[in-house]
Amino acid sequence: xxxxxxxxxxxxxxxxxxxxxxxxxxxxxxxxxxxxxxxxxxxxxxxxxxxxxxxxxxxxxxxxxxxxxxxxxxxxxxxxxxxxxxxxxxxxxxxxxxxxxxxxxxxxxxxxxxxxxxxxxxxxxxxxxxxxxxxxxxxxxxxxxxxxxxxxxxxxxxxxxxxxxxxxxxxxxxxxxxxxxxxxxxxxxxxxxxxxxxxxxxxxxxxxxxxxxxxxxxxxxxxxxxxxxxxxxxxxxxxxxxxxxxxxxxxxxxxxxxxxxxxxxxxxxxxxxxxxxxxxxxxxxxxxxxxxxxxxxxxxxxxxxxxxxxxxxxxxxxxxxxxxxxxxxxxxxxxxxxxx
Amino acid sequence: xxxxxxxxxxxxxxxxxxxxxxxxxxxxxxxxxxxxxxxxxxxxxxxxxxxxxxxxxxxxxxxxxxxxxxxxxxxxxxxxxxxxxxxxxxxxxxxxxxxxxxxxxxxxxxxxxxxxxxxxxxxxxxxxxxxxxxxxxxxxxxxxxxxxxxxxxxxxxxxxxxxxxxxxxxxxxxxxxxxxxxxxxxxxxxxxxxxxxxxxxxxxxxxxxxxxxxxxxxxxxxxxxxxxxxxxxxxxxxxxxxxxxxxxxxxxxxxxxxxxxxxxxxxxxxxxxxxxxxxxxxxxxxxxxxxxxxxxxxxxxx
Numbered sequence: 001x002x003x004x005x006x007x008x009x010x011x012x013x014x015x016x017x018x019x020x021x022x023x024x025x026x027x028x029x030x031x032x033x034x035x036x037x038x039x040x041x042x043x044x045x046x047x048x049x050x051x052x053x054x055x056x057x058x059x060x061x062x063x064x065x066x067x068x069x070x071x072x073x074x075x076x077x078x079x080x081x082x083x084x085x086x087x088x089x090x091x092x093x094x095x096x097x098x099x100x101x102x103x104x105x106x107x108x109x110x111x112x113x114x115x116x117x118x119x120x121x122x123x124x125x126x127x128x129x130x131x132x133x134x135x136x137x138x139x140x141x142x143x144x145x146x147x148x149x150x151x152x153x154x155x156x157x158x159x160x161x162x163x164x165x166x167x168x169x170x171x172x173x174x175x176x177x178x179x180x181x182x183x184x185x186x187x188x189x190x191x192x193x194x195x196x197x198x199x200x201x202x203x204x205x206x207x208x209x210x211x212x213x214x215x216x217x218x219x220x221x222x223x224x225x226x227x228x229x230x231x232x233x234x235x236x237x238x239x240x241x242x243x244x245x246x247x248x249x250x251x252x253x254x255x256x257x258x259x260x261x262x263x264x265x266x267x268x269x270x271x272x273x274x275x276x277x278x279x280x281x282x283x284x285x286x287x288x289x290x291x292x293x294x295x296x297x298x299x300x301x302x303x304x305x306x307x308x309x310x311x312x313x314x315x316x317x318x319x320x321x322x323x324x325x326x327x328x329x330x331x332x333x334x335x336x337x338x339x340x
Numbered sequence: 341x342x343x344x345x346x347x348x349x350x351x352x353x354x355x356x357x358x359x360x361x362x363x364x365x366x367x368x369x370x371x372x373x374x375x376x377x378x379x380x381x382x383x384x385x386x387x388x389x390x391x392x393x394x395x396x397x398x399x400x401x402x403x404x405x406x407x408x409x410x411x412x413x414x415x416x417x418x419x420x421x422x423x424x425x426x427x428x429x430x431x432x433x434x435x436x437x438x439x440x441x442x443x444x445x446x447x448x449x450x451x452x453x454x455x456x457x458x459x460x461x462x463x464x465x466x467x468x469x470x471x472x473x474x475x476x477x478x479x480x481x482x483x484x485x486x487x488x489x490x491x492x493x494x495x496x497x498x499x500x501x502x503x504x505x506x507x508x509x510x511x512x513x514x515x516x517x518x519x520x521x522x523x524x525x526x527x528x529x530x531x532x533x534x535x536x537x538x539x540x541x542x543x544x545x546x547x548x549x550x551x552x553x554x555x556x557x558x559x560x561x562x563x564x565x566x567x568x569x570x571x572x573x574x575x576x577x578x579x580x581x582x583x584x585x586x587x588x589x590x591x592x593x594x595x596x597x598x599x600x601x602x603x604x605x606x607x608x609x610x611x612x613x614x615x616x617x618x619x620x621x622x623x624x625x626x627x628x629x630x631x632x633x634x635x636x637x638x639x640x641x642x
Binding site for chain 2: 051052053072073074079080082083084086087088089090099100102103104147148151
């Protein structure tokens with residue numbers, strides 16, 4: 001099957017700063033794909049190359065197997081939802097949505113009808129005559145979506161689409177975007193720095209760091225089998241235990257990661273279960289998060305571990321801060337990381 | 341002590357604001373608007389044909405004279421056409437320059453352009469006008485350049501154009517037009533560049549992303565969003581041309597312009613009412629122009 005989007009060894013530098021360093025990736029048709037990374041990691045540059053707003057210094061970009069490296073954005077069959085939505089302030093909502101058909105020479109009557117349909121799709125049917133400035137952030141976002149989808153693109157690119165929304169709206173829009181993508185069956189590529197967003201929405205995630213892809217995997221794969229310390233830390237904040245500390249705990253110097261919720265907290269005198277790795281330390285603090293609590297335990301072997309304990313967990317309540325505790329985990333909970 | 345003074349002002353905001361605003365408002369209200377009003381009222385007075393004294397009785401005779409005498413109507417039409425032509429030429433020349441400054445120039449290049457655009461404004465206006473008279477004269481550098489390039493015929497053909505042509509560039513409306521455009525170009529470039537700088541790059545990308553070719557993006561997005569700057573710049577070029585009396589008297593054909601008429605009527609001719617009536621002409625024309633620009637939606641994006 002031909003990939004919807006393919007990057008082959010794409011590089012892009014801005015002066016001395018290498019934004020993208022020989023990145024290759026293939027996105028399947030109909031996939032919900034996330035480009036995840038901290039700011040400056042190259043994810044936005046990657047999106048801009050796909051959209052055609054920027055050209056790679058070397059390497060190629062293919063859309064459905066066709067080399068589009070030198071094709072300007074207006075001749076590429078994909079559309080973008082911008083981080084700031086980029087709605088035209090001098091046009092009404094309906095004119096904004098109808099802009100794509102308008103510049104492609106669709107008759108006024110036909111494009112008015114299609115713009116109306118798209119606005120219905122994003123549940124803004126009665127807002128056509130307003131100006132973008134009269135809408136809330138969430139409504140503007142939906143207008144931007146309708147405007148990008150009206151040309152029936154094969155691929156929709158979304159640049160931090162939910163970044164400017166407040167938490168509650170963000171969660172609503174996550175579900176809405178996911179539903180929309182499944183209904184339309186087109187490829188969605190979205191850029192985000194929010195790992196929770198990437199994990200909950202995407203089919204596959206490419207984690208970027210310093211212009212390279214650290215790991216490309218399903219959300220579950222990234223969470224349960226991070227390959228590097230960066231991914232383990234960035235995706236769902238695991239405990240990353242490096243060489244010397246790892247050797248003291250497990251007898252092997254290979255670094256490993258362990259998720260906070262896979263560690264059990266036991267009172268100082270208790271006997272850990274058969275086959276677990278156990279160690280003792282001091283409970284430094286407890287942060288209450290509602291569904292769970294997060295404890296920081298300073299181990300006697302000089303490492304700090306975060307432990308997450310569900311409020312619904314059975315067993316004795318947490319001992320007070322400053323008390324001695326034991327931590328125990330099953331060896332298979334540890335994920336060994338690539339060195340470096 | 342100081343603290344209690346600032347607390348006093350902080351608590352009585354209205355008092356503080358009025359303290360700041362009253363002096364300039366007094367100046368604007370009495371000196372500026374007052375003299376403008378006196379001038380306007382003069383235009384409704386008549387002049388005694390024999391004594392050349394201003395008779396302070398209200399009459400529309402001066403305005404009748406202005407709109408019925410063909411010579412006076414010619415002056416108004418000539419000035420208006422020149423102002424329109426200069427404004428259009430300035431807009432056409434300024435747009436690419438301003439667009440480059442706002443969107444493509446690096447920070448050093450941008451500074452260079454801003455200085456370059458403003459530099460001519462630091463020199464005496466009269467020096468520039470007289471310099472242009474020499475540049476455009478029959479033995480001037482422009483005519484010399486045309487001759488050296490073997491293009492004497494082209495220049496002669498241009499000067500042979502009826503009405504706007506003349507014996508030399510310095511004594512034709514074409515020459516006057518060139519000097520006007522040169523003089524007022526910075527007043528068009530600066531507001532235009534400022535308004536283009538406020539157009540986010542993402543809007544242009546969005547337009548291209550939706551399938552618009554560069555020319556369509558320019559027409560549908562760049563120009564509409566630059567309209568406030570274009571309107572501001574054109575108010576400058578239009579009104580400066582309407583009111584100027586030095587350029588038409590130093591460069592160009594002998595026909596009178598509104599500004600020259602005001603100067604001559606209140607000076608040598610001593611006809612204060614007619615001078616006042618002529619000075620009302622630019623005010624009316626600019627008011628009409630602003631209404632027109634507003635209708636076009638030039639201020640919607642403000």
